[in-house]
Amino acid sequence: MMFPQSRHSASSQQLKFTTSDSCDRIKDEFQFLQAQYHSLKLECDKLASEKSEMQRHYIMYYEMSYGLNIEMHKQAEIVKRLNGICAQVLPYLSQEHQQQVLGAIERAKQVTPPEMNSIIRQQLQAHQLSQLQGLALPMTPLPLGLTQPTLPAVTSSSGLFSLSSILASQAQLAKEEKAAREGADNHRDEDGDKSD
CATH class of the missing domain: 3.90.20 (Hemagglutinin Ectodomain; Chain B)
Incomplete structure (x- = not known):
């Protein structure tokens, strides 16, 4: 049991x-x-x-x-x-x-790819140089309404991105210069109208 x-x-x-x-x-x-x-x-x-x-x-x-x-x-x-x-x-x-x-x-009209590469390289170096000079030396003041162009620093690793940034900043600078010229032309036209 x-x-x-x-x-x-x-x-x-x-x-x-x-x-x-x-x-x-x-x-x-x-x-x-x-x-x-x-x-x-x-x-x-x-x-x-x-x-x-x-x-x-x-x-x-x-x-x-x-x-x-x-x-x-x-x-x-x-x-x-x-x-x-x-x-x-x-x-x-x-x-x-x-x-x-x-x-x-x-x-x-006959621009070869190596020439284009050389031109682009020279432009990038010139922009780097101008940027370095802008940082090191005080520059003369710009005319009223114009601003100093600022370009990004370019390194060998930044390649296409830096080139496109430079092109974009150049386009922006061109727009600003055009606007400043148009403003100056309008100002001259107004002065001409006043003298008549």
């Missing part, structure tokens, strides 16, 4: 042991999954911030590309108009001068 009772108590202890073990295993798994969820959430947040940063860069590069495209079309139109002016003026030159001018025009 004692034997069945001890067997029953042993099975209940075994059941308690397995239940306790199962609870511990479930708790461990839950903690593991919670830690995994936390790390995945952090990674997801990091990727979301990187995505928004990439979108910001994409918009910035798109705007730069659009601005450069507009500038390229503008320069192409200027070249076309200047070619038209040269073609109109050319017949008025002597035959000898016409040949010289035509030769010079043809030479000007």
